Amino acid sequence: MPPRLPPGQQLVAPGKWPIVGERRPRADAAPWTITVADAAGTWCVFSLEALAALPQTDLCVDIHCVTRWSKLAVAFRGALLEHVLEHARRCAAAHGHAETARSQPAGAPPGDSDGARPAPEPRFVSFVARSDRRHSTSLPLDEALALRTLVALQAEGRPLDEEHGGPVRVVVPGRYFYKSLKWLERIELLADDRLGFWEATAGYHNTADPWQQQRYMAPTLSRREAERLLASRDFSGRDLRSIDAAHRQLDGLQARGALLRDARFTGCRLRGACFDGANLSNAHFRQADCRDATFRGADVEGADFTGADLRGADFTGASLLGVTFCHEEEPSPPRSARIDATTRIAPQQIEQLTPPQMAYVLGAIRAQLSAGGASEA
Numbered sequence: 581m582p583p584r585l586p587p588g589q590q591l592v593a594p595g596k597w598p599i600v601g602e603r604r605p606r607a608d609a610a611p612w613t614i615t616v617a618d619a620a621g622t623w624c625v626f627s628l629e630a631l632a633a634l635p636q637t638d639l640c641v642d643i644h645c646v647t648r649w650s651k652l653a654v655a656f657r658g659a660l661l662e663h664v665l666e667h668a669r670r671c672a673a674a675h676g677h678a679e680t681a682r683s684q685p686a687g688a689p690p691g692d693s694d695g696a697r698p699a700p701e702p703r704f705v706s707f708v709a710r711s712d713r714r715h716s717t718s719l720p721l722d723e724a725l726a727l728r729t730l731v732a733l734q735a736e737g738r739p740l741d742e743e744h745g746g747p748v749r750v751v752v753p754g755r756y757f758y759k760s761l762k763w764l765e766r767i768e769l770l771a772d773d774r775l776g777f778w779e780a781t782a783g784y785h786n787t788a789d790p791w792q793q794q795r796y797m798a799p800t801l802s803r804r805e806a807e808r809l810l811a812s813r814d815f816s817g818r819d820l821r822s823i824d825a826a827h828r829q830l831d832g833l834q835a836r837g838a839l840l841r842d843a844r845f846t847g848c849r850l851r852g853a854c855f856d857g858a859n860l861s862n863a864h865f866r867q868a869d870c871r872d873a874t875f876r877g878a879d880v881e882g883a884d885f886t887g888a889d890l891r892g893a894d895f896t897g898a899s900l901l902g903v904t905f906c907h908e909e910e911p912s913p914p915r916s917a918r919i920d921a922t923t924r925i926a927p928q929q930i931e932q933l934t935p936p937q938m939a940y941v942l943g944a945i946r947a948q949l950s951a952g953g954a955s956e957a
């Protein structure tokens with residue numbers, strides 16, 4: 581039988597269930613509701629009774645807290661996120677909400693509610709708590725559904741205790757318990773990820789797979805170190821191999837000489853960041869905002885800059901073997917890197933690229949030069 585306890589975890593005493601994080605919901609006399617919304621507006625507002633009227637699912641869940649305690653086989657009962665969203669979608673369609681109008685056949689009359697444009701396809705889900713600090717956490721939507729995320733109303737055959745998230749909490753099986761939000765108030769469907777409270781402030785890993793020990797941004801970090809790194813934005817000289825910093829706000833980051841092999845900076849804000857002399861081999865910069873960032877003398881071999889904004893970025897003296905700038909099917913922004921005459925890449929560096937990448941970079945620089953758009957610094 582496979583082990584039930586992920587690496588680095590210990591079982592709590594039988595019958596014990598620690599309380600972690602916030603202790604109670606916001607003091608609020610209004611009836612409890614759960615709103616499902618996307619960027620274009622509200623899909624549906626559930627009362628607790630409406631949630632309880634959805635098909636109820638029983639899940640036996642192993643709880644693993646990032647602080648190393650585990651509690652196995654807790655019986656939760658509630659509505660699967662999948663069923664909540666299905667109902668919310670029907671509800672939105674009935675009200676002519678823009679998102680659902682998109683999937684209607686061409687020529688169908690447009691929705692009559694907000695008259696809003698369709699929201700972009702949701703790829704992430706953010707759960708927001710009815711708590712003083714509006715605690716939140718997020719997951720890729722397909723992952724949340726595949727993990728059988730539950731909107732739970734009961735634990736161990738009884739209504740959830742308030743301190744454990746009652747009357748309604750999220751339970752995400754297979755992730756550290758910080759992805760399981762207490763006191764659910766809003767479910768937001770997002771095109772781009774929005775980091776949750778612990779993820780943004782304490783450097784908690786945004787994927788949180790306990791079997792891979794994804795506790796903090798990088799495997800070498802403690803919580804305190806992760807917190808300090810984010811507050812100071814100073815990675816200089818640090819060993820942060822495989823760090824997952826995707827979607828973070830890291831403008832002005834100092835990472836001179838840092839070991840950042842395999843680092844994930846996907847969708848990150850990195851304006852004016854300094855990666856001079858850093859090892860960034862195989863690092864991921866997809867869709868990152870790298871305007872005016874410097875990579876002087878850095879090793880960026882095998883790095884992926886597809887869709888990154890590289891205007892004003894300086895690659896002087898960097899090793900660019902195997903770097904990807906251009907998306908094969910769409911050799912232009914936004915899916916390929918935004919490069920212009922202010923992007924500093926020397927001719928001998930361009931020669932390190934594969935022919936299609938070379939053609940893309942040269943084309944992007946020339947197009948700008950001949951348009952006279954930007955001046956060479």
Ligand SMILES: Nc1nc2c(c(=O)[nH]1)N[C@H]1C(S)=C(S)[C@@H](COP(=O)(O)O)O[C@H]1N2
Binds near residue numbers: 597645743745762
């Ligand atoms: N609203 C809210 N939800 C939250 C937290 C929090 O501080 N506020 N902490 C998270 C963390 S780190 C853990 S381990 C679990 C703890 O849930 P429990 O107190 O029921 O054990 O809730 C998660 N959900």
Ligand SMILES: [Mo]
Binds near residue numbers: 600757
């Ligand atoms: Mo936790």
